[in-house]
Amino acid sequence: MRFETTAIHTGDRPDRAFGAISTSIYQTSTFAFETIGKTRGYDYSRTANPTRKVLEDTIAQLEGGKAAFTFATGMAAETTVMHLLKTGDHVISGDDIYGGTYRLFQDVLPAFGLEFTFLRMDNRKRIEEAIKPNTRMLWLETPSNPLLNIIDLEMVVDIAKKHKLLTVIDNTFATPYFLRPIEYGIDLVVHSTTKYLNGHCDVVGGAVVTTTDELTQRVQFYLNAMGTCASPFDCWLVLRGIETLPVRMKRHEENALAVASYLKGHPKAKRVFYPGLESHKGHEIARRQMKGFGGVVSLELEDGIEGVNSFLRKLKVFFLAESLGGITSLAEHPATMSHASMPKDYRERVGIMDELVRLSVGLENIDDLTEDLEQALEHL
Ligand SMILES: *Cc1c(COP(=O)(O)O)cnc(C)c1O
DSSP states (O other): OHHHHHHOOOHSSSSSTTSSSSOOOOOOSSSOOBBBOOOOSSSSSSTTHHHHHHHHHHHHHHOOOOOEEESSSSHHHHHHHHHHHHHTTTEEESSSSSSHHHHHIIGGGGTTOOEEEOOOOOHHHHHHHHOTTEEEEEEEESSSSTTOOOOOOHHHHHHHHHTOOOOOOEETTTTHHHOOOGGGOOOOEEEEEEEEEEOSSSHHHHHHHEEHHHHHHHHHHHHHTTTTTTTTHHHHHHHHHHHHHHHHHHHHHHHHHHHHHHHHHOOOEEEEEEEEEETTTTHHHHHHHHHHHHHHHHETTHHHHHHHHHHHHHHHHHHHHHHHOOOOOOOHHHHHHHTSSSSHHHHHHTTTTTTTEEEOOOOSSSHHHHHHHHHHTOEE
């Protein structure tokens, strides 16, 4: 079945008991054994749950992976993946990544003996020079949060294979509808399902997609051992969100391209970041490797932090809030919100300036969105 059909025909539908068309929510902590050592496939909901399993199988299919696992949050998914490493291992990560990922790598995991190098992943030589004898993993985010930088996956996977490094990609921004990293040879895909996969700003969740039996067994083991799993009800909500992922992503992109093009011509917008713009540095790679450019647009304003504050206060259709990927348009200030965990000098070195605003373009009428931006920019 094709992507749109897979997103809707999830699990066993209609269900075998009553013909229900919607997936059932197995809101249970535990399952009765038939006898010692004999279950009906499930024993305890931390280990596995039937509703969760439907979501996991769906995400695995959409990404073209071997299996998938779902977690309480995107960060729980990432934390679980990082346990595949051991003390003394070195990780090379993109430098402009989600702020919470940076905090996990910079402020949490080094205490357990993991070592990190952050760099811009757009140059083969730079990546190869950073590889050390103890390097085990490349951590990638494309398009990146919040600068929408694009990583050439063919190039990076080629390096990884040569040096036997595990590749992990955070595919939250693109979603499998626009980018299928496993087709490029990526080993593990992680998601914050909080964002586009769920799409309605009413769940926090995460996912990991595996590509080999060994990775599947290890991720499953750590999920159960560490208890980082998602709840049945949250899984059901994400499943419902995924049914409309293709139509939402198309519309997110259409609106985002219109917003980016509008801003690009505006005298108050110093710089506009959107991979769908021909002027974007990664445009050609994005065009080649993705089916679409996504729904996030970032911009730098002319009038510094005061300008940003006044702009964000004036917005009415875009809500000033963290997060992205929902049907509702959101605007946020990376320097004090999503990326506040990055020290100012690091942030500015990678290009996340104080005057940067990130827009998650939702599914509202495009004229209402551009008019909202217009009236907020007018006041600058
Ligand atoms: C939000 C986000 C995360 C973290 O996910 P949570 O569900 O908030 O824990 C990770 N990566 C990216 C790219 C994100 O946008």
